[in-house]
Amino acid sequence: MTTQPDHDDAADGGLHTPRGHRRQRGLDRRARVRSAANATGGVLTLTHLRELGVSYDETRAEVDAARWHRVGRRTISVVGPLPASDVALGWRAVWDVGGDACLDGVSSLLAWGLTRWSTDRVHVSVPRTARYHRVDGVTVHVLRRRGRVVVGSGVPRTPPEVAALRAAMWARTDREAATVLAIGVQQRIVHPARMLAAWSAIARCPRQPLLSRLVPLVADGAQALSELDFAELGRARGWPEPDRQVVVTTPRGRRYLDVRFTRYSTICEVNGVQHYEGMATMDDALRRNAHAIGGDTALEIPAVALVLDPDPLLDQVEQALRRGGWQGPTHVLR
Structure with a gap:
């Protein structure tokens, strides 16, 4: 008499055959390893793999099948051929x-x-x-x-x-x-x-x-230091002494101006790094100042520029002072 098998191997993809069990173990192993690798961007060491129960031969089989990738002396990527992050x-x-x-x-x-x-x-x-x-x-x-x-x-x-x-x-x-x-x-x-x-x-x-x-x-223990640097650089160029921390009234209320050459209609705001996102705005300040020169001129001076490369901004202040009527010693503009 013929008996029917308790389970149809074809129906479950053969997972209950010895070959199916091996395939399931491989799927489980890869899932377990990927879960462990989530915290490290998809990479693990050979030591980590052994601790996860993956033998050297199993690791080599995964690498040979191009499911995992050797990306360093000790490092295995389980998500792609290169470190992904x-x-x-x-x-x-x-x-x-x-x-x-x-x-x-x-x-x-x-x-x-x-x-x-x-x-x-x-x-x-x-x-x-x-x-x-x-x-x-x-x-x-x-x-x-x-x-x-x-x-x-x-x-x-x-x-x-x-x-x-x-x-x-x-x-x-x-x-x-x-x-x-x-x-x-x-x-x-x-x-x-x-x-x-x-x-x-x-x-x-x-x-x-x-x-x-x-x-x-x-x-930014620095605002006063920045203004001192600005003053020293101005004196070296022979500029007149400005008024400092002048109180003015604006539509938004009272505010302090860092440096004001009142007689020459020139205002300079020395801004610490909290005013800027990176250093690209040093170039932006130069462009804005170039448009602003003329009339009652307000210029912005990034404090870090006074350390890195002050001359282009100082040249602009000098242009504004001369437009305002200052006739001091000539500095060669760059």
Whole structure:
């Protein structure tokens, strides 16, 4: 007598056959791994995979089938052939460099949530005594005193105030250094007081003279300092002494003008970095001022420009003073 099987293998895709069980185990394994990789941007190390119960042979089978991809010395991507996000690139850098590496500089700021900034390199730091590996796309900074590393939720990284200072030190240009400091504070990633405290602990560094002026400006203990810088630059050009903090009445009420050359109908507002989104507005200020020169002229002076590149704005103030009747010593306009 013929008996019917208790279950139709064809109806369930053959999952109850030995081959079906193996396929189901593979599906379960991949789902388990993807779930674990969600927090790291889709990448894991070989050690992580072993801890998840995935053997070396099973990992190699997934890579050979192009479902997973080897993207570094220790790193496997389970979502595609390349790390798909800044999060994945950060974890890959830390794992593959080794040597107790952590994100630092601008890469640490990005991990803390910095926006409207991009970089083509991942920056990590390691202690001077570390043994580490070079990795494509990663810049390794070997530091004598690295300080505290934040480990916990997310990729290991330096605190925001330290990261911002190092980002400025390692920036390609002075303008980029000022920009990354400014937007870190503007976006409230970096706490100004903590940045000042971290700066006071640094004995020497690249861009020491520049950063000694920029850090207080960006932390905005700075408005008075900015106005003093403006006054010194004006005296060097032979300008008349202006009136300062003049009270005027406007339709919106009383306000203070930072600098007013009353006799020459010229007003200058020295604005700290809280007025700006990045440094692109330095160029915007130059353009707005160019349109404003003439009549009773009001010019804006970004405070950071007084440190980075003051001459173009000072030239505009001088043009406005001359339009107002000043006939002092001639300065060669650029």
